[in-house]
Structure formats: structure tokens, C-alpha cells
Amino acid sequence: MDTLRWLDEENCIELIDQTLLPGKFKYIKAKSIEAVAKAIEILQVRGAPAIGVMAAMGVALGATKFRGKDKEKFYEYMETVFERIERTRPTAVNLFWALERQRGIIAKNAGKDVAGITAALIEEGKKMRVEDIKINKRMGANGAKLLKKGSRVMTHCNAGSLATADYGTALGVIRAAYAKGRIERVYADETRPRLQGAMLTAFEMVQEGIPCSLNCDNAAATLMARGMIDAVIVGADRIAANGDTANKIGTYSLAIVSKAHKVPFYVAAPISTIDYSLKSGAEIPIEERDGDEVRKIGREVICPDGVDIVNYAFDVTPAKLIAGIITENGVAAPPNRKNLAKLRK
Amino acid sequence: MDTLRWLDEENCIELIDQTLLPGKFKYIKAKSIEAVAKAIEILQVRGAPAIGVMAAMGVALGATKFRGKDKEKFYEYMETVFERIERTRPTAVNLFWALERQRGIIAKNAGKDVAGITAALIEEGKKMRVEDIKINKRMGANGAKLLKKGSRVMTHCNAGSLATADYGTALGVIRAAYAKGRIERVYADETRPRLQGAMLTAFEMVQEGIPCSLNCDNAAATLMARGMIDAVIVGADRIAANGDTANKIGTYSLAIVSKAHKVPFYVAAPISTIDYSLKSGAEIPIEERDGDEVRKIGREVICPDGVDIVNYAFDVTPAKLIAGIITENGVAAPPNRKNLAKLRK
Numbered sequence: 001m002d003t004l005r006w007l008d009e010e011n012c013i014e015l016i017d018q019t020l021l022p023g024k025f026k027y028i029k030a031k032s033i034e035a036v037a038k039a040i041e042i043l044q045v046r047g048a049p050a051i052g053v054m055a056a057m058g059v060a061l062g063a064t065k066f067r068g069k070d071k072e073k074f075y076e077y078m079e080t081v082f083e084r085i086e087r088t089r090p091t092a093v094n095l096f097w098a099l100e101r102q103r104g105i106i107a108k109n110a111g112k113d114v115a116g117i118t119a120a121l122i123e124e125g126k127k128m129r130v131e132d133i134k135i136n137k138r139m140g141a142n143g144a145k146l147l148k149k150g151s152r153v154m155t156h157c158n159a160g161s162l163a164t165a166d167y168g169t170a171l172g173v174i175r176a177a178y179a180k181g182r183i184e185r186v187y188a189d190e191t192r193p194r195l196q197g198a199m200l201t202a203f204e205m206v207q208e209g210i211p212c213s214l215n216c217d218n219a220a221a222t223l224m225a226r227g228m229i230d231a232v233i234v235g236a237d238r239i240a241a242n243g244d245t246a247n248k249i250g251t252y253s254l255a256i257v258s259k260a261h262k263v264p265f266y267v268a269a270p271i272s273t274i275d276y277s278l279k280s281g282a283e284i285p286i287e288e289r290d291g292d293e294v295r296k297i298g299r300e301v302i303c304p305d306g307v308d309i310v311n312y313a314f315d316v317t318p319a320k321l322i323a324g325i326i327t328e329n330g331v332a333a334p335p336n337r338k339n340l341a342k343l344r345k
Numbered sequence: 346m347d348t349l350r351w352l353d354e355e356n357c358i359e360l361i362d363q364t365l366l367p368g369k370f371k372y373i374k375a376k377s378i379e380a381v382a383k384a385i386e387i388l389q390v391r392g393a394p395a396i397g398v399m400a401a402m403g404v405a406l407g408a409t410k411f412r413g414k415d416k417e418k419f420y421e422y423m424e425t426v427f428e429r430i431e432r433t434r435p436t437a438v439n440l441f442w443a444l445e446r447q448r449g450i451i452a453k454n455a456g457k458d459v460a461g462i463t464a465a466l467i468e469e470g471k472k473m474r475v476e477d478i479k480i481n482k483r484m485g486a487n488g489a490k491l492l493k494k495g496s497r498v499m500t501h502c503n504a505g506s507l508a509t510a511d512y513g514t515a516l517g518v519i520r521a522a523y524a525k526g527r528i529e530r531v532y533a534d535e536t537r538p539r540l541q542g543a544m545l546t547a548f549e550m551v552q553e554g555i556p557c558s559l560n561c562d563n564a565a566a567t568l569m570a571r572g573m574i575d576a577v578i579v580g581a582d583r584i585a586a587n588g589d590t591a592n593k594i595g596t597y598s599l600a601i602v603s604k605a606h607k608v609p610f611y612v613a614a615p616i617s618t619i620d621y622s623l624k625s626g627a628e629i630p631i632e633e634r635d636g637d638e639v640r641k642i643g644r645e646v647i648c649p650d651g652v653d654i655v656n657y658a659f660d661v662t663p664a665k666l667i668a669g670i671i672t673e674n675g676v677a678a679p680p681n682r683k684n685l686a687k688l689r690k
């Protein structure tokens with residue numbers, strides 16, 4: 001299933017509206033920069049790698065909207081496109097990485113006219129989508145080796161097909177391991193507040209026929225104490241050069257309880273998620289989202305008026321709690337500065 | 346506010362239907378043994394101490410339904426009453442403690458006729474309600490001393506007025522400490538799956554005017570890492586003689602992350618919650634509840650068909666993670682076998 005794709009005939013992006021899952025599987029079209037930005041902001045498309053591809057295609061879409069042949073005006077206009085997309089979500093570094101890559105394409109094709117540059121941006125967006133799938137498959141193969149036969153693996157949030165162009169990072173490892181008979185069951189943390197575990201990970205597992213149990217986030221520790229979990233694999237939104245990892249809220253808590261039960265805790269993410277410019281996780285910007293995400297579940301309001309809400313969308317897991325970071329170029333275990341630097345190519 | 350009370354004029358129990366909170370504050374009447382049992386099973390009344398009082402009053406209500414004067418038949422009938430109430434919920438020991446106490450009343454009043462025994466059971470039910478409030482106030486005073494001025498205290502589930510006859514255990518400590526200027530803010534874990542933190546604790550705090558923030562359970566660790574939490578106080582459903590504590594699912598996880606951040610983790614519970622017959626938490630029966638509690642939130646179904654659900658309602662926190670157990674007779678700190686034995690009177 002394609003999470004998102006470029007439509008040549010309409011010069012627009014077609015994407016699964018993930019806010020409708022698991023009830024409704026529906027493709028929508030983003031036909032303007034504002035639609036692209038909103039789709040990222042309201043989580044119609046989410047997951048660091050998918051956001052990266054969406055951003056790159058969004059830049060291409062922006063370019064197709066420019067009218068005229070004046071290159072200086074085109075460059076000025078494109079700055080407004082980059083700025084709008086940059087403003088959507090602060091934590092996932094793939095967004096900024098993808099925009100940087102498209103800036104490079106503009107620079108590299110400076111000798112061409114507006115139509116030529118636009119065509120190059122479209123090609124790059126499509127290329128990043130295809131690359132992402134290949135990267136995930138290599139990551140899956142690298143990660144599957146870490147799991148023993150019959151493993152019961154817990155995951156948090158959704159780092160699956162839907163979080164990427166296809167196949168997934170953490171769920172890519174699970175897919176690859178399942179194909180080799182190494183997965184007995186997947187335990188999906190429901191992942192409050194947006195419930196991506198219940199709504200998206202469980203959906204992907206059911207589609208794929210991989211045995212899957214859903215649990216409340218706060219039950220992870222007791223499942224481990226009962227000996228029900230052999231390993232944990234999660235995705236990442238941004239990894240600092242020292243291995244500290246920002247990921248969906250609750251990841252840090254899960255890493256602490258994993259350590260307490262000696263359950264190995266792995267992160268699966270492409271090299272593009274590693275922000276080598278940051279010394280440690282303390283430098284990663286953490287998005288705070290609207291309190292209504294906690295206050296409401298669908299139509300249900302779950303708390304009284306007058307209560308304040310804390311809603312950090314991400315947290316930072318220190319590298320020392322992580323057994324290994326699985327990338328397309330190999331596994332950094334332990335995930336320290338030196339081992340992560342070696343994977344950079 | 347009375348969580349539950351005996352109505353002399355109708356020989357029945359009036360209770361707040363807690364499944365309607367925070368949207369609707371409504372008293373309902375339980376007029377049959379089946380209504381009493383169902384109210385406990387579907388969580389119209391919940392919280393270990395409140396379940397204890399409900400069970401005691403339920404036995405009294407059962408006695409009022411007996412027709413005739415034959416004592417042997419009365420005793421036989423009363424066994425069916427005890428059995429029905431015993432079957433409701435396995436983890437909270439206060440239920441069994443309250444039933445035991447009413448069995449004692451029947452034995453003690455064996456010289457009286459059916460009407461006399463029934464009157465004694467009613468008196469005992471009412472007495473346990475009044476005692477519970479007094480106990481909570483003593484517990485509150487004992488616990489408040491443990492907190493420094495301006496503390497930011499996290500709690501899990503609802504161990505408040507609504508979990509007791511009134512005042513609360515963990516929230517009783519918070520009420521007492523707030524009155525002394527020792528509480529700056531309460532952080533309420535929402536407490537999936539039944540959301541008692543969002544629906545009941547936040548409701549009590551707003552009613553009382555105590556500043557309160559609501560957070561998803563999985564955010565507790567990051568709030569601690571950010572230095573936002575000074576102490577954690579929770580209630581208990583059953584405490585073994587060695588201090589191991591069964592409480593709402595998620596408590597164990599919270600205790601682990603508290604330890605990791607050196608945040609003191611306290612349990613507040615009456616002596617009646619301590620099951621001195623159990624050597625350790627491994628012996629505490631843990632209730633598993635219907636998967637629909639996880640699958641649905643109000644009218645919203647949050648996951649696809651075909652996914653399994655794990656729904657342990659409670660977990661066990663080892664004594665070594667607990668800084669102190671606060672009771673009406675003092676604080677066991679650390680909560681080991683010796684210190685807990687000393688509090689028994």
C-alpha cells in the first residue's frame with residue numbers, strides 16, 4: 001500500500017488520510033501548499049520518513065504552482081514554500097532533511113529554466129519515495145537478525161508502512177522477522193493521545209495476518225514482569241549524534257521499564273533521522289500539541305472543564321537505555337557517537 | 346459529598362453513579378443484591394475502601410430482603426448473599442475484609458432474632474462508612490507531613506472521595522497537604538482504560554479548586570525528567586504483608602519511572618487494605634476485565650476488528666519501589682514486613 005505518491009497527470013500528491021483509519025481507508029489529494037502543510041499538521045500523513053517524502057513532494061508541488069519564467073521571482077516564491085512546510089512540525093528531522101535536499105536540487109539545477117528546475121524537484125520527490133522503501137527493506141533485514149525465533153515483540157506508536165513510503169521502520173523489522181519465523185506475536189501499545197498504535201499499527205498487523213495484541217501504554221511494565229515480552233522495537237523522529245532518541249511520547253517510559261526487566265529496547269530509523277549536528281537529545285525541539293488531543297477521544301470529552309492539559313507529543317530516550325539503533329547501513333550497538341558516526345555514508 | 350449512604354426510610358443504598366461522571370452528577374439507588382453486585386462490577390462504585398463499605402451495606406440490604414423468622418433459613422440465605430457479593434471483584438481486599446466483618450456481626454448477634462441481626466448489620470454498614478471518613482482524615486494528616494511546601498504531586502487513577510466513603514486516601518493526603526499550603530499542583534494520570542484520572546480525579550480537583558493538570562499515563566516519565574514532579578501518591582487495592590502493592594494498572598510502571606528519577610513514590614491506604622495473610626504480591630489475584638474497556642472509549646471504537654486485547658485491571662508494585670505506605674496508624678517507611686506489622690492494631 002502506498003502511503004503517498006505523486007500523480008503526474010495532475011501534478012499533485014495522493015495520500016491515505018490516516019485520520020480516518022482504521023474505520024475508513026481513503027485516498028485524498030493534496031493540490032496546494034496549504035493542503036500539504038495542513039495534511040502534515042493534522043496528521044493525515046505522519047511518521048518521520050513519510051513526513052520527509054511529503055515535504056519533498058510538497059516543494060515540488062509548490063514549484064508547479066509558480067506562474068512565469070523569472071528565475072529570481074521563482075527563487076523568492078520558493079522560499080515562501082519552504083517556510084510554510086518548515087513551520088508544520090518541529091521534531092521530526094526528516095522534514096528538514098528533505099527540504100535541504102530539495103534546496104540542493106534547486107542549486108544543482110540553477111542552469112535550467114523554471115520548468116527544468118520544477119521537473120527536477122518532482123523527480124527528486126519521487127526518487128525519495130522509492131529510496132525510502134528500499135532503505136526500509138535493508139533496515140528490516142538488518143533488524144530481523146537481532147530477534148530470536150518465536151519472539152514476542154512490543155512496539156509503540158506506528159512506525160509502519162503508514163509512517164513511511166511503505167514497509168515501515170520498526171514494523172519493517174517486524175515484517176522481515178515475521179517472514180523468517182522469528183515473530184510469534186506483536187504487542188501494540190495503544191499510544192495515547194492519538195492512538196496510532198490502536199488505530200494504525202493494529203490495522204497494519206491485522207491486514208498482514210501477523211498475530212497482534214493491543215494493550216494500554218501503562219500495561220507494558222506488567223506484561224514484561226509476566227515474561228510476555230522478548231524485545232521492544234520503536235521508530236524515531238530525531239536521533240542526536242550520541243544516540244539520544246526523540247520519539248512519540250511514551251517511548252522514554254517504555255525504555256525505562258524495558259531496562260528494568262532486561263528486555264532489549266531497539267530503535268529502527270533511517271540514517272536521515274540521525275541529526276549529526278546535535279550533540280545530545282537535550283538539543284532536540286519537542287513539539288507541544290493542542291490539549292484537545294488529550295481532552296477528547298473522537299467525539300468523547302473525557303475530563304471536566306477547568307483542568308489544565310499537558311501534551312508533549314514526543315520525549316527523549318537517552319542512548320544508554322537503547323540496546324541498538326537499526327539503520328539501513330547496519331546496527332549501532334551500543335548506539336554511541338562512534339558507532340553512529342561509522343554508519344554515516 | 347457522600348459517595349454512598351444507607352437510606353433508613355427505604356432500606357436501600359444510595360450512591361453516585363460514577364460511570365456518568367464528569368458529565369453528569371447523579372445519585373442512584375441500589376435496592377436489590379443484584380443491583381449492589383452489578384454496581385460494583387460495572388464500576389458505578391469503585392475504589393477499594395468504597396467497595397468495602399458498599400459490600401458491608403450490601404450484606405445489610407440482603408438481610409432486609411429475608412422473609413420469615415427461621416434463623417437456620419436466614420443463615421443459609423445470607424450465605425447466598427455473601428457469595429454473590431464475593432464474586433464481583435477479586436483484587437480489592439477491602440471487599441473480603443468487609444464481608445468478614447459482617448460475618449462477625451452475624452456471629453456476635455446470634456442470640457438475637459432475624460430482625461435484630463438485620464438491624465445490627467445495618468448499623469455496622471453505617472459505622473464502617475463513618476469510620477472510613479475518619480480513617481482517611483488521619484491518613485491525610487499523616488501523609489501531609491511527608492510533602493514539602495509547594496509540592497507538585499502526581500497521582501494515578503482515583504483514590505479520592507469517590508473511591509472511599511469521602512475525603513479519599515491518596516487524594517485525602519493531597520487535600521490535607523493543600524490545606525497546609527504544601528501543594529502547588531496535582532498532575533493526574535488519565536489512567537487508561539477506564540480513565541478514572543481524567544474523569545474522577547480531575548473532577549474532584551476542579552470541584553475543590555486545587556490546581557490540576559491532566560496528562561496521558563505515558564507522559565509521566567518525561568514530566569519527571571523535566572523536573573515537574575516532586576512526589577507521587579497513589580492508592581491501593583491490596584497490600585501484601587511485605588509491602589508489595591496491587592493497584593490500578595499503570596501504577597507499577599509509574600513506580601519504576603519514579604525510582605529512575607528519584608521521585609518519592611508513596612502509597613496511601615487504610616490498614617484494611619493490608620492483607621497480612623499474603624507473604625508477597627505474587628499471591629494477589631489480579632482481575633482481567635473485558636477487552637471492550639480497551640477497544641472502546643465511550644462510543645468510539647479505537648482499533649480494527651481482529652486484534653486481540655490484553656486488559657489486566659491491576660498490577661503489582663514491589664515494596665522496594667515504594668518510599669512509604671501511609672496509613673491511619675502511621676507511615677511504614679520503608680514499607681517492609683516489620684514496619685507494616687507495627688502499624689497493625
